[in-house]
Amino acid sequence: MSQLSIPNLSELLATLAGQKLGDQDVHLNVLDGRYAPPIQLQEENTTFALGIGGNFEIRVFNSDDDVDEDGVLVGAGAEGPQAVLRFQGGRVWCKYRLQVGADLSLGSVYKRLGLQLTGNQAVVFSTYRVHAPHERVSEVIAQDLAQLPLVFSLPPENRFQPQEAIALQVQNSLAVQATVQWVDLLAGAFPLIQRTLALQKVTGVVLGSNLSASFSLSLADQFRLVVVRDRATTYRVSYQKARSRSVGGTVQAGVQVALSTLDVLTGLVNELMTQLTGLGRQKLEQVVGVDGVQKLGDVDRKLVQQAADRLFPEGWNENLQQLQHRWQETHAQLKGILTKAAIARAQAGFSYEYSRVRTNELVLDLSMPRPTLDKHFAALRNFQADALLHSRDPFQVHTFLKQNTLEIKQAWGFSLGLGPWTVSGKDQKQFRAIEQLNERDQKKVSVLGVRVYEAGSGGWKRGETTRYGVDFNAAMDAFVDSPRASDFRYGLFLSWEEEHRTVRKPLSEETLSEWIDLATLWRAMAPSATEGLVQTLQTTLAGAEEVRFSCQLKIEPEQFERLLPELTQPQPDAWYRALGAALPYWHDYPGRTTVAERERLYANLWKYYAEHPQTSPQHLARIAADTLQKAGFQALAQREGEYARNRNAAGEPYLFGGIARLHPQVFRDWEQFNLGLQELQTGIAQRRPYESVLRRSFEKMEEFWEQALYVRTLGFYLLERAETLPFYALLQRTVQITYRQGGAEKTWLYGA
Secondary structure (H helix, E strand, O other): OEEEEOOOHHHHHHOOOOOOOOOOOOOEEEEEHHHOOOOOEEEEEEEEOOOOOOOEEEEEEEOOOOOOOOOEEOOOOOOOOOOOOOOOOOOOOEEEEEEEOOOOOOOOHEEEEEEEOOOOOOOEEEEEEEOOOEEHHHOOOOOHHHHOOOOOOOOHHHOOOOOOOEEEEEEEEEEEEEEEEEHHHHHHHHHHHHHHHOOOOOOOOOEEEOOOOEEEEEEEEEEEEEEEOOOOOOOEEEEEEEEEHHHHOOOOEEEEEOOOOOHHHHHHHHHHHHHHHHHHHHHHHHHHHOOOOOHHHHHHHOOOOOOHHHOOOOOOOOOHHHHHHHHHHHEEEHHHHHHHHHHHHHHHHHHHHHHHHOOEEOOOOOOOOOOHHHHHHHHHOOOOOHHHOOOOOOEEEEEEEOOOOOOOOOOOOOOOOOOHOOOOOOOOEEEEEEEEOOOOEEEEEEEEEEEEHHHHHHEEEEEEEEEEEEEEEEEOOOOOOOEEEEEEEEEEEEEEEEEEEOOOOOOOOOHHHHHHHHHHOOOOOOHHHHOOHHHHHHHHHOOOEEEEEEEEEEHHHHHHHHHHHHOOOOOOOHHHHHHHHHOOOOOOOOOOOOOHHHHHHHHHHHHHHHHHOOOOOHHHHHHHHHHHHHOOHHHHHHHHHHHHHOOOOOOOOHHHHHHHHHHHOHHHHHHHHHHHHHHHHHHHHOOEEEHHHHHHHHOOOOOHOHHHHHHHHHHHHHHHHHHOOOOOHHHHHEEEEEEEEEEEEEEEEEOO
């Protein structure tokens, strides 16, 4: 147990004689270090002098509106993490806070205590003791100081009452293990695999969705370890993000991840090679042992030829040893690609999540009984949670970053699970700027801008749940005195998801065709790659249930930076083509079943509407009918004609006249999107303060993110404008179908 020796303590406490803890005139700052240097600390039979660089203070909290600068004790109704002390009537807390500069001769203290610290800054130890309001201040403080734990070691249970806490605040690295589904990590890497390996005639792969990648994750920042005795038998242990300036030191916040094991990866690569080439390792070894291709059976010869077609786009001389060498070479290359891609994806995702954790928010929150805490406290004090998380000792994970578990169930976008960042409700919109401060009051800012819409079935959105949205990502890499729009890196992510329960009703040809159509619209698939794909998917998904489809387009910060100047020069004709191409797929009507046909037929109709915005939907329907009739699409022309005569005619969400009526602000919203882009570009070029740029830019741009037609249009438009730029091939476009079949979860994956 630590003990503090403070000169003249008795004289100082005498000034508080007669006062009770509950008295309203009790000062919050009862004692601080300026009254009593030097302070002595005795730990494990060794005495250390804490000179002028140390600071010790005592504070009394007897009112709900008293403020604890360290954020451990909060008001009863305050928002924030659960693993903190909350003020309760009828109780008073005394806080004992020791701040020690790392430049003092305390290295031996830390080493003796097993503390492994990073950086040269102050360390803060705090203890919160609970008392009754009628107790006398001088007696309580004298009693507490005689046996003060200060977080160097856990106090005995009989001296650690419910609703008491100990805390350690320091710059350090929090190390934990986290798992992410491999299929989510692979989604972003799949286009790279196809390009790098030059695989031919590959339409997709099916993988088990239960395969997880385990990562060793390190978060480097200012953290606060808080241990609260929650109840008589339960302790709450949390790591909170701390405001670094309260203890000094320079924060070099960062996230580092490393794959913990490659065992699962090896099996995954074997499975991928089997599907990508049609030839598995075991079959390969069998056929290589045969003396020449001509001596193979018909089935094996066909497998070998299929593998050769995909592995040798330049042509193959029917040498089986050469085939084996290329297969093994490709296997090793694929493993390397996946390893690097997985680490980069996980690091980017965790960094995105962590940059949006506010000061005083929980990074990791656990609860456990006393025996578990006793066993693992030394490691937890060093911000090492791995041993606990992988032990069989009883504990519970309440929060990890913004997740409720250390396993990330679904990863998409820039984050490793964007869901926790969105607000509740069907139409979800959120803009939030998170500021971090260092000891010089410099700022590093991350901005979250999300617009997500969720709808049930209806219209031409056929999923039992359809979700589409845009994530606008803006983040700074370094601390600066006054953040400007030019200090940020920006990215954009578009997603369309549908969920279907298919126990009683298998997915229809129409639904699958709509999915393929969207993938073609966002260029995740080339039209030439979709031939026969509906039938392939019907076979793959036979008997499946709980099917989830997603199509994603991701523009990384490096790409957005080069695309933004291009986008700020609007091309109306490109918008008209995009609006035409984005019209909904209509299964029974030629002219509406391919992206190219819709673009060709409807671009000029949108142009006419833009030039004549006062035209009524019925008149637009008549013009559309005439256009379609001349182009030879009589069935479509007939439906537009019916709508022109009767606005209540069926099919309004599909018809041009009906779509115009349902989107009366389409060109105003498009103009707002362009103004938002221009405002962002101007703010960057002129180095304007970010507060005056980012929110206004987001508010304007998201006007064109709130409708299904708009999100579909935006994906097509962004890709068309990027097509001539050097990085176009690097834009990530993926299709992912996750489904449950025979009790197992699987994923069909394709990317371009």
